[in-house]
Amino acid sequence: MTPSSPSSQPGLSAPLWRLLQATASAVQATRQGQSLTAQLERVPQALRPGVQALSFQVLRQLGRATALREQLAAKAPPPAADALLCTALALCWNDADAPYPIHTLVNQAVEAARQQRQTQAQSGFINACLRRFMRERVALVASTDPNPVAQWNHPRWWIERLQADHPDHWQALLHMAQQPAPMTLRVNRQHHTVGAYQAQLQALGLPAKPVGQDGLQLSQAVPVHQLPGFAQGHVSVQDAAAQVSARLLMQGLDTQKPWRILDACAAPGGKTGHLLELCPQAQVLALDVDAQRCERIHQNLDRLGLKAQVKAADAGQPGTWWDGQAFDAILLDAPCTASGIVRRHPDVRWLRRPTDSAQLAKIQAQLLQTLWPLLAEGGKLLYCTCSVFKAEGDETVQAFLRRNTNAALRPSPGHLIPGQTPKGLVVEDNQLGEHDGFYYALLEKRRV
Structure with missing residues (x-):
């Protein structure tokens, strides 16, 4: 179920346009060769959880978003505006996965452009592109389907290398790359058996299944401070x-x-x-x-x-x-x-x-x-x-x-x-x- 307003997600009090600005900045920096980890460290603590969640989603859909932007405007706008436009497209091209209603994302992306000096001059262009996308979304998405970069959201050379290296598994590898990673723990055998620690987790309502010889995979990720004995070294995330x-x-x-x-x-x-x-x-x-x-x-x-x-x-x-x-x-x-x-x-x-x-x-x-x-x-x-x-x-x-x-x-x-x-x-x-x-x-x- 998508939130009904820009600030209705738990723990997020900042307006959505600010989160979109910071996310677009991270996307632009990634395109320029800077790691997302370094970018997120520069984001104010209050905004960081929301920006990280949005950045992960955008980067997993950036191939599709870039292909859609090319349909809407063959010539890329300046980098900051292009990053903001592609951020919005990545978040709203598939309404089933959109973190907010699409009209909210569009309105807030345009507001983000207006509120930022680097993108103010392109706010009208961004607005026009996104309004057209809302009107023609089905046809525009269909037009990008044959593009492997849009389909798999990886660079073309990466896709081709996986096809050559793993001809039987390349599709599974690309599909797996789009899924959020599970939280897996390594039990310190100096303190517990895997079974004993699994029982502790179960008692706290944290079901987990054994993996490997020392591991437990949680059904749902939790902050490490919720893991019994984490500070005492009873378990590690690995x-x-x-x-x-x-x-x-x-x-x-x-x-x-x-x-x-x-x-x-x-x-x-x-x-x-x-x-x-x-x-x-x-x-x-x-x-x-x-x-x-x-x-x-x-x-x-x-x-x-x-x-x-x-x-x-x-x-x-x-x-x-x-x-x-x-x-x-x-x-x-x-x-x-x-x-x-x-x-x-x-x-x-x-x-x-x-x-x-x-x-x-x-x-x-x-x-x-x-x-x-x-x-x-x-x-x-x-x-x-x-x-x-x-x-x-x-x-x-x-x-x-x-x-x-x-x-x-x-x-x-x-x-x-x-x-x-x-x-x-x-x-x-x-x-x-x-x-x-x-x-x-x-x-x-x-x-x-």
Whole structure:
């Protein structure tokens, strides 16, 4: 049921035109290459929840909105006006999903244009386009249906790459990217079994189903302060696919031994914490190139009551941080396009460029090659990315194996595709539920 007035949504006292202005500003910044996360941090706290919700919806429908704007005006207006017009079109092209009545959205979008210096001169143009859209909506939407960018709300190159990489699953991947991500928890086994924590949630009216070996997927997302024991480290928020990493790297190891483990690109520390939950005696070195992001690692570990050595350093420059002692295990969650987590970060699809995947694959290959000598014989390195592009998965690993004859690929999930049955996991009878797209390859250094 849609709200009946611009300020009738719970917790939103600001007029809708202000929310639309801030949302359009975020859309314009995304088009100019700035992340939505950074934009939302600049939005006043009182407006942020509403702007985030609207921004997510707009960015998930921006392909359709842009195609509609091209039908209404072949020549794009100035960037600020175009962003506002496309914001309105994204929110009202499908009345079943519109967060407000369409006439309200149109009126408030025109008011937003009038109230802002950058768009005042185009307010009449925006008004004319949106009034025409209201009159001819069915025909205009139908005219954009054959356009794959409008149909799938991803750049054309992205669609074509998924078709080539995953010919049997590309449609499912694009459909999944449009769905809101579920809230998945990782239960800290140092405090509870999964079943015991599930019972606590159930007692609070928060039903959840088990996923993976340590996870619970909530039926409905809630603020973390509502999770019992969250502040005490009893549970963390982590996607089910991301929870695979620690279990996969540690399988077969005696978790009571003080293994030397490197978490090479560790921020914000979710995987670091999971490693230490499973192996509290481990000597973990967690690296991240960004000192501010290292603070996030510290905060997460402090909440969990765990200790690791955290360094702000470039994993690709071991001469600046390595003590010369080999690691028993290395986790390399390499920089990537993040093409597997677009439902959580809908701006990513519009930020990435066709050449990004190949450039990032080179960085991934360099990190693999640089860190491999730091691994002890018989040790294991887990390479993973939150990408569904094969250039950042299978292709990188196969090239590495050809160059390094002392490397063996152990049973690994490979590409974890949302909606598909995972393969090669430690436990096969407890699937991952709804999860992000990931790639995993477990590499073992042969003993010479």
